Amino acid sequence: MSSDENKYLKSYNIKDYDIPLATVDMSIFSIIDGTLNVLLIHRDTHPEKGKLSLPGGFINLKEDQNLDETAHRKLFEKTGLKSPYLEQVETTGNATRDPRGWSVTILYFALLDFGKVKEKALKDSKWFPVNKAKKEKLAFDHNELLEKAFDRLKSRTSYTALPMALMPNLFTLTELQTVFEIILEKKLPIKSFRRRILTAEVVIPTGESKLSGKRNAQLFKSKGVSKDFYFQRPLQV
Amino acid sequence: MSSDENKYLKSYNIKDYDIPLATVDMSIFSIIDGTLNVLLIHRDTHPEKGKLSLPGGFINLKEDQNLDETAHRKLFEKTGLKSPYLEQVETTGNATRDPRGWSVTILYFALLDFGKVKEKALKDSKWFPVNKAKKEKLAFDHNELLEKAFDRLKSRTSYTALPMALMPNLFTLTELQTVFEIILEKKLPIKSFRRRILTAEVVIPTGESKLSGKRNAQLFKSKGVSKDFYFQRPLQV
DNA sequence: TTATATATTGACTTAAAGACTATATATAAT
DNA sequence: ATTATATATAGTCTTTAAGTCAATATATAA
Numbered sequence: 001m002s003s004d005e006n007k008y009l010k011s012y013n014i015k016d017y018d019i020p021l022a023t024v025d026m027s028i029f030s031i032i033d034g035t036l037n038v039l040l041i042h043r044d045t046h047p048e049k050g051k052l053s054l055p056g057g058f059i060n061l062k063e064d065q066n067l068d069e070t071a072h073r074k075l076f077e078k079t080g081l082k083s084p085y086l087e088q089v090e091t092t093g094n095a096t097r098d099p100r101g102w103s104v105t106i107l108y109f110a111l112l113d114f115g116k117v118k119e120k121a122l123k124d125s126k127w128f129p130v131n132k133a134k135k136e137k138l139a140f141d142h143n144e145l146l147e148k149a150f151d152r153l154k155s156r157t158s159y160t161a162l163p164m165a166l167m168p169n170l171f172t173l174t175e176l177q178t179v180f181e182i183i184l185e186k187k188l189p190i191k192s193f194r195r196r197i198l199t200a201e202v203v204i205p206t207g208e209s210k211l212s213g214k215r216n217a218q219l220f221k222s223k224g225v226s227k228d229f230y231f232q233r234p235l236q237v
Numbered sequence: 238m239s240s241d242e243n244k245y246l247k248s249y250n251i252k253d254y255d256i257p258l259a260t261v262d263m264s265i266f267s268i269i270d271g272t273l274n275v276l277l278i279h280r281d282t283h284p285e286k287g288k289l290s291l292p293g294g295f296i297n298l299k300e301d302q303n304l305d306e307t308a309h310r311k312l313f314e315k316t317g318l319k320s321p322y323l324e325q326v327e328t329t330g331n332a333t334r335d336p337r338g339w340s341v342t343i344l345y346f347a348l349l350d351f352g353k354v355k356e357k358a359l360k361d362s363k364w365f366p367v368n369k370a371k372k373e374k375l376a377f378d379h380n381e382l383l384e385k386a387f388d389r390l391k392s393r394t395s396y397t398a399l400p401m402a403l404m405p406n407l408f409t410l411t412e413l414q415t416v417f418e419i420i421l422e423k424k425l426p427i428k429s430f431r432r433r434i435l436t437a438e439v440v441i442p443t444g445e446s447k448l449s450g451k452r453n454a455q456l457f458k459s460k461g462v463s464k465d466f467y468f469q470r471p472l473q474v
Numbered sequence: 475t476t477a478t479a480t481a482t483t484g485a486c487t488t489a490a491a492g493a494c495t496a497t498a499t500a501t502a503a504t
Numbered sequence: 505a506t507t508a509t510a511t512a513t514a515g516t517c518t519t520t521a522a523g524t525c526a527a528t529a530t531a532t533a534a
Contacts, residue, residue, distance in 0.1 A: 005336075008283035012337050015252045018298045020259050022330075022341050046245035059330065061255045061339045066331035091328040091343045093259075093296065094303035099242075100249050102298045104259050104341070106328045174512075192491055194513075199490085214510040215499040233470050233490060233521090411481075429522055431482075436521085451479040452530040470490090470521060477534070488523070497514075504507070 020093060020102035024070045025056030025142065027089075027107070027149030028079065030114040030127070031166050036182050037114070037127040038146065039078060040138070044124060047099050048139035054146060055125065056105070071108045078125055080118025085111040085165035085225050089152045097141045109149040111165035111225075157183045159234040161202045164222040170206060172217035173197060188235065200231060257330060257339035261307045262293030262379065264326075264344070264386035265316065267351040267364070268403050273419050274351070274364040275383065276315060277375070281361060284336050285376035291383060292362065293342065308345045315362055317355025322348040322402035322462050326389045334378045346386040348402035348462075394420045396471040398439045401459040407443060409454035410434060425472065437468060 028039040040052045055078050064070040071086055086108055093104035114127075128136070130150060138146065156162045163179045177193045197203055202223050209218040265276040277289045292315050301307040308323055323345055330341035351364075365373070367387060375383065393399045400416045414430045434440055439460050446455035 005283050005286060009336055014256075014258060014338060017295070019251075019256065020296055020298065021251060022257050022259050046242050049242060058254070059257055059339065059341075061257065061332070064332075067328065067341070070330075088327060090325060091304065093307075093343070095298070095301075101251060102296065104296075104304070104343070106330070106341070172512085189492055189494095190512090191493080191514080196491080210500095214501060215512045217512055230471075231490090234467075236491070236520095409481085426523055427481090428483080428524080433522080447531095451532060452481045454481055468521090473489095473522070475534100478532085480529100480531080482527100482529070484525105484527075486524080486526100488521105490520095490522105492519070493517085495515080495517100498512075500509100500511080502507100502509080504505105 018102075020104045021058075021098060021100060023056055023058055023103065023105045024067060024074060025054045025105045025107050025145055026071055026074060027054055027109040027146055027153075028075065028084075028112065029109060029130075029149075029153060029166065030112050030117070031179055031182065032114050032127055032129075034178070034182065035129045038130050038133050038150075039125055040128050040133060040136070041078075042124045042126065043139055051139040052128075052133075052136050052142075053139035054142045067106055071106075071110075075110055078119060078122065079112065081112055081116060084113075085162065087152075087156075087227060089149050092141065092145065105145070107145050107149060109153060111153075111162065113166060113168050115168050154183055154185075157235075158237075159231050160227075160229060161197070161200070161231070162225055164202065165225040167222065170219040170221055172219060173203075174217060176203075176220075184235070196231060200229075202229065255339075257341045258295075258335060258337060260293055260295055260340065260342045261304060261311060262291045262342045262344050262382055263308055263311060264291055264346045264383055264390075265312065265321075265349065266346060266367075266386075266390065266403065267349050267354070268416055268419065269351050269364055269366075271415070271419065272366045275367050275370050275387075276362055277365050277370060277373070278315075279361050279363070280376055288376040289365075289370075289373050289379075290376035291379045304343055308343075308347075312347055315356060315359065316349065318349055318353060321350075322399065324389075324393075324464060326386050329378065329382065342382070344382050344386060346390060348390075348399060350403060350405050352405050391420055391422075395474075396468055397464075397466060398434070398437070398468070399462055401439065402462040404459065407456040407458055409456060410440075411454055413440075413457075421472070433468060437466075439466065 030037055039055055041055050043049055043051050043053050055074055057074060059070045064073060076082060089107040089109055091104060091106045095102045097103050133146060157180060163183055166179055167176060173194050177188060181188055203220040204223055206219045206221055210216040267274055276292055278292050280286055280288050280290050292311055294311060296307045301310060313319060326344040326346055328341060328343045332339045334340050370383060394417060400420055403416055404413060410431050414425060418425055440457040441460055443456045443458055447453040
């Protein structure tokens with residue numbers, strides 16, 4: 001680095017400039033009782049005090065090395081989970097979304113198995129079925145953010161195996177299909193779904209089958225959920 | 238708004254907090270002489286003075302109402318164009334990418350017809366073939382940003398008609414196919430490509446055909462490039 | 475008039491999804 | 505034990521859009 005640049009950096013003070021607020025917000029999804037749920041926070045500080053919002057907050061410049069760490073930190077605070085599926089959705093920034101001024105938020109969504117959630121009884125947070133959450137008047141522009149996150153999840157579900165990240169360690173293909181159907185809000189053809197999952201080899205048969213119901217079903221486990229795996233064709237619309 | 242919240246907002250001063258820098262960077266692509274090019278800037282200010290970088294910069298809290306406006310403003314400054322195709326790619330934020338401190342950048346890519354570029358002779362900016370740009374040592378983490386933008390363009394090209402945004406007003410199907418091939422870095426089957434474009438009706442025949450070469454080819458114009466149009470199936474890999 | 479290059483179309487093949495039917499196997503009722 | 509019932513699982517035909525390959529059309533140039 002040149003001494004010239006060094007001089008510049010020494011005299012540089014970020015607070016001499018007008019810059020926007022920057023936050024990370026997230027839609028944390030899980031399946032509870034056959035319904036897609038999202039975690040909402042009851043805000044007990046200004047602004048928008050008293051309203052429900054998506055979990056999120058400021059980047060901690062000391063603790064967070066990067067944005068994903070901010071997201072993971074928030075996620076851990078609210079769920080006690082270290083490594084659920086996490087994906088960045090979109091960044092929204094404008095002059096009006098926050099009464100404190102120009103504000104930018106980086107939106108993530110997370111998928112997790114509700115059975116693994118540690119912090120089930122945090123007083124300020126609560127799981128809402130997505131359809132109910134959509135009807136609430138959320139803080140800031142969080143209704144739009146929730147919609148964007150859900151749309152992204154829905155879209156991904158039509159050509160990836162992401163919903164596996166919502167499943168418990170062991171699951172049947174019927175259970176997996178049901179979760180796909182919950183997200184897509186429509187029924188899928190059984191044979192087609194099974195063939196798709198099986199030929200893609202995104203799932204490992206445990207042999208150790210069996211479960212509830214009438215005829216027992218084979219139990220599978222996920223081979224790992226990757227952002228980069230795509231089925232050859234999307235599900236028909 | 239409660240008077241309580243009013244009081245909070247009055248006492249709120251963003252400069253009391255540690256917040257990251259926020260910038261918008263963009264990969265502006267166009268086709269020049271049968272090659273995919275990207276616009277780079279010769280930096281004449283600190284930091285990273287003297288290096289090449291993607292165009293971009295700070296959000297202007299006074300002028301820009303939202304992030305897309307920031308991106309459009311930058312784009313206009315560098316190309317003189319008001320409405321090329323613009324799409325947000327991803328946001329990168331960490332403690333190390335900018336020597337001034339924790340920094341967040343929202344990455345966009347733009348596609349435009351080079352023939353429409355007004356500002357062809359800006360002294361600080363220059364078009365580079367993407368393959369050459371990749372080999373340059375760009376400022377900050379802009380090599381990674383360029384790669385992300387290009388990867389996104391490539392991916393989109395396999396299941397959308399986005400590359401139409403790179404075409405002049407009138408073009409033949411062969412010319413369009415060539416642009417797809419340039420981006421995908423591989424040949425495509427002719428018959429298949431034409432059928433795909435034609436049955437999707439993303440293009441309007443002008444009747445007024447004719448052009449260079451041996452046998453004359455029909456001229457088409459774009460029906461408009463939409464982020465939300467998807468072919469039923471992606472191109473085979 | 476013929477050669478050549480590029481444009482354009484016809485028609486067969488392939489792959490993965492959808493649709494429908496048949497079979498298998500568990501529990502519960504008789 | 506036998507039968508009924510529900511769910512799991514597999515077989516197979518159809519459909520659709522892409523890939524493949526070959527044939528035809530129409531400019532320009534020799």
